[in-house]
Structures are given as structure tokens and as C-alpha cells.
Amino acid sequence: MRVIVAGAGKLLYYLARQFASKGYQITLVVSDAAEAQALCRRVKALVLHGDGSDPHVLEEAGARTADVVLALASKDQDNLAICQIAHKMFHVPRTVALVNDPQNEDVFHKLGVSVAFSATQIIARILEERAGFEDIASLMPLAGGRVTISEIALREDAPAADKTLRDLALPQGALVGGILRDGHVIVPRGDTSLRGGDRLIIISGPDCYDRVLRLITGEET
Amino acid sequence: MHLKKQREWPQYVVIVGCGRLGSLLAGLLSEVGSSVVIIDVNESAFELLSAEFSGFRIVGDAVEIEVLRAAKTDKADCLLATTEEDNVNLMVAQVARKLFNVPKVLARVFDPRREKVYREFDIETVSPTNLMAQAFVTSIEKKQGDKSCV
Numbered sequence: 001m002r003v004i005v006a007g008a009g010k011l012l013y014y015l016a017r018q019f020a021s022k023g024y025q026i027t028l029v030v031s032d033a034a035e036a037q038a039l040c041r042r043v044k045a046l047v048l049h050g051d052g053s054d055p056h057v058l059e060e061a062g063a064r065t066a067d068v069v070l071a072l073a074s075k076d077q078d079n080l081a082i083c084q085i086a087h088k089m090f091h092v093p094r095t096v097a098l099v100n101d102p103q104n105e106d107v108f109h110k111l112g113v114s115v116a117f118s119a120t121q122i123i124a125r126i127l128e129e130r131a132g133f134e135d136i137a138s139l140m141p142l143a144g145g146r147v148t149i150s151e152i153a154l155r156e157d158a159p160a161a162d163k164t165l166r167d168l169a170l171p172q173g174a175l176v177g178g179i180l181r182d183g184h185v186i187v188p189r190g191d192t193s194l195r196g197g198d199r200l201i202i203i204s205g206p207d208c209y210d211r212v213l214r215l216i217t218g219e220e221t
Numbered sequence: 222m223h224l225k226k227q228r229e230w231p232q233y234v235v236i237v238g239c240g241r242l243g244s245l246l247a248g249l250l251s252e253v254g255s256s257v258v259i260i261d262v263n264e265s266a267f268e269l270l271s272a273e274f275s276g277f278r279i280v281g282d283a284v285e286i287e288v289l290r291a292a293k294t295d296k297a298d299c300l301l302a303t304t305e306e307d308n309v310n311l312m313v314a315q316v317a318r319k320l321f322n323v324p325k326v327l328a329r330v331f332d333p334r335r336e337k338v339y340r341e342f343d344i345e346t347v348s349p350t351n352l353m354a355q356a357f358v359t360s361i362e363k364k365q366g367d368k369s370c371v
Binding site for chain 2: 080084085089
């Protein structure tokens with residue numbers, strides 16, 4: 001996969017490192033000369049010093065053949081311009097933008113950015129969805145928070161342990177989509193019974209999420 | 222510079238950026254009777270406004286949709302994005318056009334290459350660089366014409 005990442009800061013650095021370790025072909029576009037130089041030495045990527053919203057710079061970064069452009073600048077207007085120019089001028093199929101003002105998430109979608117994510121929004125959702133539980137390993141809000149996929153570890157003494165899914169009687173808006181047990185993935189049916197140590201992949205709407213958690217982990221929310 | 226009073230000017234104008242261009246436009250439009258709201262991130266920028274200016278000032282970043290809402294952009298007949306930053310102007314112009322349905326939206330864009338892209342987005346742009354180049358070229362042309370007359 002060919003990825004262009006434009007922007008600045010730690011997020012860019014760590015993402016670039018992660019992408020490099022996955023074997024992606026990465027080009028970084030960094031507007032600060034000193035930062036660009038430091039990144040050259042620390043990341044296995046092509047590093048360009050320049051303004052990511054400048055069409056020439058994007059072209060030089062290989063926008064014509066890129067699969068994804070990721071915009072991580074600290075100003076929303078720059079991220080929008082980077083994504084729009086990449087998409088309109090160079091036909092980059094996917095553009096992803098960091099949004100600082102959470103209200104701009106929606107604005108970016110309407111203006112053609114494929115994915116806009118706001119750190120504020122993600123952190124707020126995690127707090128709301130009570131991911132503070134140690135049992136919840138990961139949590140991913142989808143469709144603007146209308147569906148959440150979460151991975152929950154089932155303790156031996158949890159109320160759901162040794163019950164079949166049918167007996168567990170989850171509310172209408174929730175579903176166990178998968179069980180991870182001893183390194184295998186089980187797609188469960190009604191008669192599948194849960195065991196302590198299982199990791200459950202739960203798909204749920206936000207309104208019944210609390211009830212689902214209570215049924216499975218027994219914790220009061 | 223004065224605007225002709227007998228012409229029809231937009232009733233309600235939102236101007237983003239109170240620099241030399243924004244403040245000049247705000248004064249001119251006030252004079253011909255438009256209601257003007259001007260937005261800038263720096264309060265000190267409003268010192269550039271002339272005595273003719275009779276509108277409202279809003280301190281804020283117009284890239285935040287709340288600031289545009291506070292300026293009642295949904296009711297505006299015209300929005301002029303005049304800041305020094307191309308990307309701000311282009312973003313504000315698109316938000317005004319697509320989300321607030323402002324009928325007339327103009328953005329100042331310094332980089333002529335960027336201008337091309339945004340024409341596709343149904344955003345009217347004015348490039349000072351292009352205008353200036355044209356003015357220079359026209360002026361040179363005339364002088365050479367004069368010489369040939371002699």
C-alpha cells in the first residue's frame with residue numbers, strides 16, 4: 001500500500017513508524033524543515049519538506065499513484081485542502097483527515113473527505129462508553145457512534161460464564177459476533193456456551209450498551 | 222475608491238478576515254448601505270476598519286462552524302473570504318456555499334495553481350497574483366504601444 005502522510009508532530013512520527021513496520025510504502029510531507037530532517041533519520045520513509053496542500057508538493061510525493069492520503073496537520077483548513085487536492089487533482093481513492101474542531105467532522109464528510117476523525121470525539125466517546133473497565137480490551141465506534149464494536153474479556157466469575165448465548169438473552173440491539181477462545185475464532189450460535197477467559201466481540205447500539213455490559217461482566221455502570 | 226450608490230448591492234454581507242482587503246471592503250459596502258458582519262481571529266485587526274464601517278465585528282476563527290453560525294451566515298446574501306491564508310478562504314467559502322447555501326461566495330486565493338482545483342468545487346475565486354500579473358502586463362503593453370506611436 002502506498003501512503004502519503006502530511007502534517008506534523010508525534011502522531012505523524014508514530015504512525016509512520018507503524019506503517020513502515022507493516023511494509024507500506026510511505027512518503028511523509030512535513031512543513032517544518034528541522035522536523036523533516038529529524039524524521040529522515042528516524043523513519044524508513046521518503047520525507048519531503050513542503051506544504052502538503054501545495055499541488056506540486058503532493059505530486060512530487062507521488063499522489064498520482066498513492067492509495068491513501070492521510071492529513072494530520074494542526075489546522076483543519078490545511079487538512080481539508082490536502083485531502084481535497086489529493087482527491088480532485090490526483091484521484092487518490094481514500095483520503096483521511098484529522099479534525100481538530102469536532103464539529104468539522106461532519107463538515108469534512110460533506111465536503112468529500114472519505115474519513116474524518118476527531119481526537120476530541122473519540123476520547124469523549126470512550127469516556128461515555130465506559131471503556132474504563134479493564135475487561136474491555138478495545139472499542140471502536142462506527143457510523144458516527146451509532147454502532148460500537150467492542151472486545152470484552154470474560155472473567156471466570158462473570159455472570160455470563162458457562163451460559164449459552166440463548167440463556168444470556170441479550171437485548172434486541174446487541175449481538176455477540178465472535179468469540180476468541182484459545183487462539184481460535186468461533187462464530188457463535190444460540191447454543192454456543194461462553195467460558196471464562198473468552199474474549200467476546202460485541203456489536204451493539206449505544207442505547208443498550210450499558211445493559212449488555214452488565215449482563216456479561218456483572219459490573220454496575 | 223467608492224462604490225456607486227445607485228447600483229444594487231447585497232443586503233447582508235459576511236466578510237472573513239479584517240486585513241487590508243477585508244477592512245476596505247467592509248467600509249465600502251457599509252457606505253452603500255449593506256449590512257456587514259466582519260470576522261477576524263485577532264481583535265486588534267478591527268483597528269483597520271474605517272470610520273464609514275457601520276456593521277458588526279465578531280472575534281473568532283471562521284474555520285469553526287459555530288463562528289459562522291454566530292455571524293448568521295445562513296441569512297447572508299454574500300460571503301467574502303479575504304484572509305491571508307488560502308486554505309482558510311477555501312474552507313470557509315465551501316462551508317458557506319455547501320452548508321449555509323449562501324448564494325454568492327468569493328474566496329481570495331493567492332496560489333493560482335490552487336485556484337484551478339477550486340473552480341471545480343463551484344467556488345468563485347479571485348487570485349491577487351493573477352490580477353497583479355495582468356495589471357503589470359497590461360501596463361507594459363501600453364508603454365510599448367506608445368513608443369510605436371512616436
